[in-house]
Amino acid sequence: MPIRVHLDRVLLDRRMSLTELAERVGVTIANLSILKTGKAKAVRFSTLDALCRTLECQPGDILVFEPGPPDPDDPDDA
Amino acid sequence: MVRTLGPRSVSSFLKILLDITLVALAVVLVGMGLFALLSAIALVNPAPFSQWRYPDGYPILPNTPARAANLLNMCLGPLALMFIVGRLRKIFITLIAGDPFTAENARRLRVIGLVLAALEGSRYLIYAILIWGLRDVPRFARPEINFTALFAVGVMFVLAEVFDEGVRMKKDLELTI
Numbered sequence: 001m002p003i004r005v006h007l008d009r010v011l012l013d014r015r016m017s018l019t020e021l022a023e024r025v026g027v028t029i030a031n032l033s034i035l036k037t038g039k040a041k042a043v044r045f046s047t048l049d050a051l052c053r054t055l056e057c058q059p060g061d062i063l064v065f066e067p068g069p070p071d072p073d074d075p076d077d078a
Numbered sequence: 079m080v081r082t083l084g085p086r087s088v089s090s091f092l093k094i095l096l097d098i099t100l101v102a103l104a105v106v107l108v109g110m111g112l113f114a115l116l117s118a119i120a121l122v123n124p125a126p127f128s129q130w131r132y133p134d135g136y137p138i139l140p141n142t143p144a145r146a147a148n149l150l151n152m153c154l155g156p157l158a159l160m161f162i163v164g165r166l167r168k169i170f171i172t173l174i175a176g177d178p179f180t181a182e183n184a185r186r187l188r189v190i191g192l193v194l195a196a197l198e199g200s201r202y203l204i205y206a207i208l209i210w211g212l213r214d215v216p217r218f219a220r221p222e223i224n225f226t227a228l229f230a231v232g233v234m235f236v237l238a239e240v241f242d243e244g245v246r247m248k249k250d251l252e253l254t255i
Contacts, residue, residue: 027255034253034255039253040254040255041250041253042250042253043254043255047255
């Protein structure tokens with residue numbers, strides 16, 4: 001998928017751990033890990049809202065579009 | 079409000095009914111198996127069973143290959159039904175657990191559809207064998223097209239597709255943050 005998640009970069013800039021973010025946003029660490037590693041299929045607006053509020057950033061700071069060849073293993077990319 | 083999923087719901091009540099049906103079918107199948115065994119013996123050596131007759135004088139055990147074939151066909155029904163009820167029981171266990179959209183359930187529904195189709199097909203196959211092997215096919219052995227069974231086969235395959243879609247949606251939901 002050409003959408004990349006730069007949550008780790010934003011977290012590093014804010015000097016915040018994933019555990020702290022999980023506590024402040026109200027999302028489990030497991031789910032944030034899925035998001036951070038780019039395995040997530042979708043992000044709810046409510047989650048994005050909470051992330052942006054907590055990290056004081058824009059959605060574009062977390063999610064970036066990087067065009068590339070479609071992933072043959074991903075049915076959504078086919 | 080009546081609950082459809084989870085413990086003490088309609089699903090758990092239906093699962094109990096399926097449990098009872100499964101046991102009843104096993105009893106019927108054992109009985110029919112014994113009857114089929116005696117019939118096979120009677121076909122080879124009818125003498126010991128010559129007195130086994132209905133009040134109107136008609137022999138209880140099949141005395142012709144056509145009646146034996148029909149008995150075999152009758153045994154296939156409970157056997158297939160037992161197989162289907164067993165699969166339905168497993169599906170209902172997942173309904174009680176509250177997680178019905180699994181790949182196993184989709185496969186189970188597809189298998190039930192195949193068994194129903196095979197059961198329906200076997201009736202015509204046995205009829206075809208009887209026509210080929212015997213000049214006169216008894217009236218009881220002649221199958222009629224069972225539209226309900228054919229419709230059930232179609233429904234099972236459609237339901238299997240629905241469950242496959244459910245599995246895909248569940249997977250997507252699990253990866254939605």
